[in-house]
Amino acid sequence: MSPRRGMLFSAFEPSGDELAAPVIRRLRDTHPDLHLWALGGPRMQQAGAEMIEMTAQHAAMLGDDLLPHLRRHVARLGQLKSFVARHDIVAHVPIDSPVLNWSICQMIRDRRPGARIAHLSAPQLWLWGSSRIGKLRRLTDHVLCLLPFEPAWFTRQGVRATFVGHPLAPHTLTSEHHNLDQNDAEPMIQVNETGHANVNMGASDESLTLGLLPGSREHEIRMNWPTMARTANMLRRRFADLCVTVAAADERAAQSIDALSQKRRCDSPPFRVRVGQTGQTLRDCDVALIAAGTATLQAAMLRTPMVAMYNLNWFRANLLIRPMTTSNTYALPNMIAEAAGRPWxxxxxxxxxxxxxxxxxxxxxxLAGTHRRAAQREALRAITEPYEHVPFADAATQCVLQLAGYTTQ
Structure with a gap:
């Protein structure tokens, strides 16, 4: 009996699970006979993938947990070799997590040289790690880019690349009926000065609302939340009716925020936590303070005025990060603006x-200047205009199918 023919997806973080799910769903709709196997998370499974292993429920381990995480990955590669030998892999779609995905790409190259590899979400080699462009040339056939300036950069490096939009684009969420926020019906949770949680459904119409997005990973929350809490507390002295809403990516993130707040009760104002409702939090707030990352791009797409920040100690910032990077900015909206010849x-x-x-x-x-908020909204509209014309699932699916030699519908 001939081996089953299909595509392999590999994701190792919740963000990768979110990116892959709309593509898997669209492939399932247009090519129902095509097998879609995945290392990933629950969204990929719900979209129709046959799960080999659940690998994307939580963010990748860091610090002391890195070594056992890598040991598990070595064992996983051994199992994948056996799987690939039994199945006809026509395409591999690695999503994010280059540290773990490089090894799978190499294994596919060695064991299934006819399979095409399409990276979904470009490795940020244009920001740091440009010396690895040779590895990317060897281990990819096409890069599906989420930022509009990336294709030109990769093309100059000899790598085929296409801008495919982003699943966070509001028109994409509407047209695909696939909001990436989880548990939208759940109420917000308010944590008061004593650190105890209670249900609270929101601010009055007259008050201003500040959104705080400290990041999704535990180490990001540890780095950024104490400063965000102190900032909000100081702002409450200037804006007496200011409401503070915190977006937690999941329950684990909410627990981390709660634990840090109880340790620093004097620095933490009353705030509400919305679990798995980042998009709605950004829609509802007047201004947001955001840990630099994908959330700044989501805020830009929703036209939410914001300030971007990310805490780093002096040693890491000046001796490790700055010498390795080629950009003057680390906030995605400013990167897009700078690449387009616009001011930050x-x-x-x-x-x-x-x-x-x-x-x-x-x-x-x-917060005090409606004209400043309006000006930033207009600037955000201008830099995110490319996303208005590219439906993510359609564009990404078409690229993958064409690369694998399938007709598109």
Missing amino acids: VVPEFVPHSGDPRPLVEALTLL
């Missing part, structure tokens, strides 16, 4: 020392 659109404090005072001043200008 978002106040940016990356890397930041942890001092809340400059954040308070930048946020005060936005």
Whole structure:
């Protein structure tokens, strides 16, 4: 009996699970006879993938947990070799997590040389790690880019690349009926000065709302949340009716925020936590303070005025990060603006020392000035215009199918 023919997806973080799911769903709709196997998470499974292993429920391990995580991956590669030998893999779609996905790409190259490899979400070699472009040339046939300036950069490096939009684009969420926020019907949770949680459904119409997005990974929350809490506390002294809403990616993130807040009760204002509702939190707030990352791009697409920040200690920022990077900015909206020849659109404090005072001043200008918020919204509209014309699932699916030699519908 001939081996089953299909495509392999590999993701190792919740963000990769979210990216792959719309593509898998569209492939399942257009080519129902095509087998779709995956290392990934629950969204990929719900979209129709046959799961080999659940690998994307939580963010990749860091620090002390890295070694056992890598040991598990070595064992996983051994199992995958056996799987690939029994199945006809026509295409491999690695999503994010280059540290783990490089090895799978190499194994596919060695064991299934006829399979095409399409990276979904470009490795950020244009920011750091440009010396690895040779590895990418060997281990990919096409890069599906989420940022509009990336295809031109990869093309100059000899790598085929296509801009496929982003699943967070509001029109994509509407047209595909696939909101990436989880548990949208759940109420917000308010944590008061004593650290105890209670249900609270939101602010009054007259008050301003500040959104805080400290990141999705535990180490990001540890780095950024204490400064965000102190910043919000200082702003409450200037804006007495200010409501503070925190977006937690999942229950684990919410627990981390709660634990840190109880340790630093004097620094934490009353706030509400919305679990798995990042998009709705950004829609509802007047201004957001965001840890630099994908959430800044989501805020830009939703036209939410923001300040970007990310705490790093001096040693890491100046001796490790800056010498390795080729950009003057680390906030995605500013990167897009700079690549398009526009001025920065978002106040940016990356890397930041942890001092809340400059954040308070930048946020005060936005909270107190409706004209400043309106100006930033217009600038955000301009830089995210490319996303309005590219439906993510359609564009990404078409690229993968064409690369694998299938007709598109």
